[in-house]
Amino acid sequence: MNSQVTIAGVTFKNPVMTASGTFGSGMEYSDFVDLNKLGAVVTKGVANVPWEGNPTPRIAEVYGGMLNAIGLQNPGIDVFVERDIPFLKKYDTRIIVNVCGKTVEDYLEVVERLGDQPVDMLEINVSCPNVKEGAIAFGQKPDSLYDITSRIKKIARQPVIMKLSPNVTDIAEMALAAEAAGADALSMINTITGMKIDIHKKKFVLANKTGGMSGPAIKPVAVRMVYQAAQAVKIPIIGMGGIANAENAIEFLLAGASAVAVGAMNFVNPYTTVEVAEGIEAYMQKYGIEKVSDLIGAVEG
Amino acid sequence: MAQKKKVKAKIVSQKQIAEQIYDLWLETKLAKDAHPGQFVAVYPHDQSTLLPRPISICEVSEDKKKLRLVYRVAGKGTAEFASYGAGDVLEILGVLGNGFPIDKAKGKQVFLIGGGIGIPPMLELAKQLHGKKQILLGYRDKDLFLQEDLARYGDVYVATEDGSVGTQGNVMDIIKSYGLQADVIMACGPMPMLRAIKKYAEEKEIKAYISLEERMACGVGACLGCVCRTTKTDAHSHVHNARICTDGPVFEAREVDI
Numbered sequence: 244m245n246s247q248v249t250i251a252g253v254t255f256k257n258p259v260m261t262a263s264g265t266f267g268s269g270m271e272y273s274d275f276v277d278l279n280k281l282g283a284v285v286t287k288g289v290a291n292v293p294w295e296g297n298p299t300p301r302i303a304e305v306y307g308g309m310l311n312a313i314g315l316q317n318p319g320i321d322v323f324v325e326r327d328i329p330f331l332k333k334y335d336t337r338i339i340v341n342v343c344g345k346t347v348e349d350y351l352e353v354v355e356r357l358g359d360q361p362v363d364m365l366e367i368n369v370s371c372p373n374v375k376e377g378a379i380a381f382g383q384k385p386d387s388l389y390d391i392t393s394r395i396k397k398i399a400r401q402p403v404i405m406k407l408s409p410n411v412t413d414i415a416e417m418a419l420a421a422e423a424a425g426a427d428a429l430s431m432i433n434t435i436t437g438m439k440i441d442i443h444k445k446k447f448v449l450a451n452k453t454g455g456m457s458g459p460a461i462k463p464v465a466v467r468m469v470y471q472a473a474q475a476v477k478i479p480i481i482g483m484g485g486i487a488n489a490e491n492a493i494e495f496l497l498a499g500a501s502a503v504a505v506g507a508m509n510f511v512n513p514y515t516t517v518e519v520a521e522g523i524e525a526y527m528q529k530y531g532i533e534k535v536s537d538l539i540g541a542v543e544g
Numbered sequence: 545m546a547q548k549k550k551v552k553a554k555i556v557s558q559k560q561i562a563e564q565i566y567d568l569w570l571e572t573k574l575a576k577d578a579h580p581g582q583f584v585a586v587y588p589h590d591q592s593t594l595l596p597r598p599i600s601i602c603e604v605s606e607d608k609k610k611l612r613l614v615y616r617v618a619g620k621g622t623a624e625f626a627s628y629g630a631g632d633v634l635e636i637l638g639v640l641g642n643g644f645p646i647d648k649a650k651g652k653q654v655f656l657i658g659g660g661i662g663i664p665p666m667l668e669l670a671k672q673l674h675g676k677k678q679i680l681l682g683y684r685d686k687d688l689f690l691q692e693d694l695a696r697y698g699d700v701y702v703a704t705e706d707g708s709v710g711t712q713g714n715v716m717d718i719i720k721s722y723g724l725q726a727d728v729i730m731a732c733g734p735m736p737m738l739r740a741i742k743k744y745a746e747e748k749e750i751k752a753y754i755s756l757e758e759r760m761a762c763g764v765g766a767c768l769g770c771v772c773r774t775t776k777t778d779a780h781s782h783v784h785n786a787r788i789c790t791d792g793p794v795f796e797a798r799e800v801d802i
Binding site: 264267271272274287293294296299300302303307311318319458507508511512513514 | 549550
């Protein structure tokens with residue numbers, strides 16, 4: 244039985260990763276999870292300089308999921324290179340660094356700094372709904388997505404994953420724009436913009452008013468978008484959105500994802516990632532599937 | 545610090561002790577490593593309410609095999625917890641956070657101050673903290689809880705907002721009306737109370753250790769949901785945001801901007 248998948252020339256021991264922003268750089272979850280058992284750790288977004296993030300409350304619970312408006316608080320690339328990468332290098336897992344910025348130049352600076360670092364892939368966050376400047380502005384119009392992708396591709400030394408927003412009318416059009424600009428892979432979906440109001444206080448629950456929705460409630464939307472994007476492009480897709488168990492993950496693979504990431508469910512069950520990896524193997528055994536890659540896009544009809 | 549774990553904990557007993565306030569004893573090996581001021585995250589079984597609820601540790605049994613949680617029913621998740629009884633099982637993550645620095649009170653005159661649902665963590669703290677303790681408790685009205693438990697470990701003073709028991713007003717009014725003095729303060733309660741304590745401690749030039757709360761998701765320091773403003777650069781993100789779940793919930797009052 245072979246659980247390996249290859250994305251843009253990078254081989255992963257299994258198709259299970261962590262979704263950016265839900266797992267730090269792995270440190271906090273290494274109490275619960277043997278990071279060696281993960282296909283990859285995808286880090287929290289890192290910018291060229293430290294970011295304060297948004298005021299609190301940053302978290303709200305919604306039916307079957309949650310809203311967050313962290314606003315990409317992060318220590319900046321200097322601390323990240325000194326602390327987080329060496330930590331992750333101690334483990335036998337792939338490292339994917341999520342990169343965020345307010346301007347194209349911010350992104351380019353981080354991508355350049357990471358050029359000589361021992362990281363396997365870059366994931367470009369052009370889809371965070373919680374920061375006022377940059378981020379999602381690059382990920383909601385095909386032209387600006389094309390522009391930032393091609394500029395990053397020109398200088399990136401590692402394969403580039405563009406993380407797409409679900410907050411668009413036509414996901415296939417966005418996927419095609421990123422592919423045409425040279426993206427090596429796509430990841431989707433980032434969170435869906437949402438809102439919650441406290442009716443007793445007549446106030447927004449989040450200080451930011453809006454937040455990104457994640458958790459099991461968004462899974463059907465995510466599966467649909469992965470399927471639509473996979474139909475449109477040839478580059479591999481990392482699928483995510485509400486994955487709670489192996490059954491959920493297999494849906495994404497069948498829809499066309501080459502790998503999957505666990506996000507909000509890490510908060511609910513810190514062992515989710517490893518349980519998903521083990522559950523996929525059990526499924527393969529049950530149905531006599533030799534290679535996990537045989538599942539990719541294998542939905543019929 | 546002990547390794548954090550998610551475990552199943554059997555309910556030993558549960559009873560209501562005041563309006564919306566529940567007193568829960570859980571049998572769990574997490575009790576062995578629990579310190580006053582730390583908390584556990586309790587998971588609802590109902591998957592429409594996904595996130596764990598952070599609840600402070602009220603008491604640890606003498607054999608260190610049981611944890612007592614006293615919590616308020618504030619929504620769907622805590623209402624679910626309140627529906628369980630002896631023999632039922634809850635999933636909990638813990639033990640989380642740093643707890644109160646007991647050694648800082650050694651040989652000192654201490655105020656232990658609890659307001660509302662901030663009162664429960666004061667019990668284990670009062671038990672473990674030796675020396676002269678004045679325990680100041682603020683309630684809304686005469687529907688008191690835990691004041692008898694606390695009276696075993698120090699002099700208890702009560703304030704109620706409606707004046708039905710003790711001093712009318714809040715915990716600061718107790719200090720004023722009795723002319724109480726302390727060298728160090730340890731407190732948990734609503735934000736206006738903590739702000740007043742921070743101001744008082746700064747005026748008196750004494751140290752106050754306050755326990756903060758915020759909406760949390762992961763509880764282990766990864767999601768950066770539950771931050772508070774700090775006066776100095778924080779060690780994790782190198783900005784001015786400490787993580788309440790991990791760097792706190794207890795902070796020296798001067799270190800936080802609340």
